[in-house]
Amino acid sequence: MFELLTKGRRKLAGKRAIVTGASAGIGRVLAIELAKRGVKLVLVARSRDALLETVAACAAAGSETAIVVDDITLPSTRQAAIDAALHQFGGLDILINNAGVSALGHFADADEERNRRIMEVNYFAPAELIRAALPHLANGVDPLVVNIGSVLGHRGVPHMSEYCASKFALRGLTEGLRGELRIKGIDLLLVSPGTVDTGFFEHLLEIRSKPPWFGRQGVSAERVAWRTCMAMQNRRREIIVGVAARWMWRMNRLFPRIVDRIVSRMG
Numbered sequence: 001m002f003e004l005l006t007k008g009r010r011k012l013a014g015k016r017a018i019v020t021g022a023s024a025g026i027g028r029v030l031a032i033e034l035a036k037r038g039v040k041l042v043l044v045a046r047s048r049d050a051l052l053e054t055v056a057a058c059a060a061a062g063s064e065t066a067i068v069v070d071d072i073t074l075p076s077t078r079q080a081a082i083d084a085a086l087h088q089f090g091g092l093d094i095l096i097n098n099a100g101v102s103a104l105g106h107f108a109d110a111d112e113e114r115n116r117r118i119m120e121v122n123y124f125a126p127a128e129l130i131r132a133a134l135p136h137l138a139n140g141v142d143p144l145v146v147n148i149g150s151v152l153g154h155r156g157v158p159h160m161s162e163y164c165a166s167k168f169a170l171r172g173l174t175e176g177l178r179g180e181l182r183i184k185g186i187d188l189l190l191v192s193p194g195t196v197d198t199g200f201f202e203h204l205l206e207i208r209s210k211p212p213w214f215g216r217q218g219v220s221a222e223r224v225a226w227r228t229c230m231a232m233q234n235r236r237r238e239i240i241v242g243v244a245a246r247w248m249w250r251m252n253r254l255f256p257r258i259v260d261r262i263v264s265r266m267g
């Protein structure tokens with residue numbers, strides 16, 4: 001609120017942004033929403049054809065785009081995204097870490113590879129992309145890092161332990177960096193949605209169990225994208241998206257033992 005009063009709303013028109021995971025789901029809809037607001041976009045994902053569909057939608061909304069087609073866990077992909085922003089748009093103002101994966105199943109039944117893959121995509125890739133982008137963001141206009149976390153970065157649940165751990169890590173990084181980057185004028189926004197109706201649960205690394213909430217309807221990707229854009233403009237530091245997610249977050253803060261008991265019945 002203080003930042004909003006002193007600096008005013010953040011203008012998005014003309015900003016230069018990287019969006020990871022822009023070939024589907026939240027990332028695609030968010031890219032289109034930003035395109036409508038006049039943001040120039042570097043879009044990153046592994047699926048070329050799907051990414052080109054996002055490009056077409058962004059172009060129809062009037063935005064300039066560049067794409068990087070590769071795995072975000074590779075340092076070369078992250079560097080290519082930054083280079084695209086610098087060479088095609090002359091700089092970088094906004095970094096949106098959205099790409100993410102999960103798996104369903106008990107931790108004891110999984111292996112180290114699953115644990116490491118989820119941490120690579122959901123934590124190490126965004127962390128190292130932020131590190132590589134920092135010098136450029138510091139030269140950007142009203143710079144901002146947006147991390148797409150999850151309400152499961154506030155409250156762990158069974159069947160998704162590694163995913164929860166990765167989103168807790170991303171939240172910790174966001175909070176720690178906020179303290180370090182304030183002096184450089186770089187803001188951080190953490191977006192923590194509950195269940196969102198995307199292909200996320202079709203793209204799981206593996207399914208070894210199905211928790212009671214599997215297949216339940218969530219909020220739309222459009223809702224998450226719109227709330228994210230509003231939060232970027234209004235200089236919010238964190239938003240939790242979805243009624244169920246906000247209820248879970250509040251209950252867990254007030255009555256953690258009761259929530260422990262409820263979620264352990266789902267184990």
Ligand SMILES: NC(=O)c1ccc[n+]([C@@H]2O[C@H](COP(=O)([O-])OP(=O)(O)OC[C@H]3O[C@@H](n4cnc5c(N)ncnc54)[C@H](OP(=O)(O)O)[C@@H]3O)[C@@H](O)[C@H]2O)c1
Nearest residue numbers: 021023024025026045046047071072099100195196198200
């Ligand atoms: N859906 C939910 O219920 C929900 C709830 C809370 C938070 N979230 C978070 O929201 C974010 C977006 O999820 P979503 O629901 O939109 O899922 P989605 O529909 O599965 O989209 C995931 C996106 O990430 C990209 N991606 C995945 N692994 C990648 C990699 N290694 N390198 C580059 N790109 C990669 C995918 O593109 P390619 O496959 O083409 O690479 C795709 O564009 C994630 O961080 C997720 O954790 C989702």
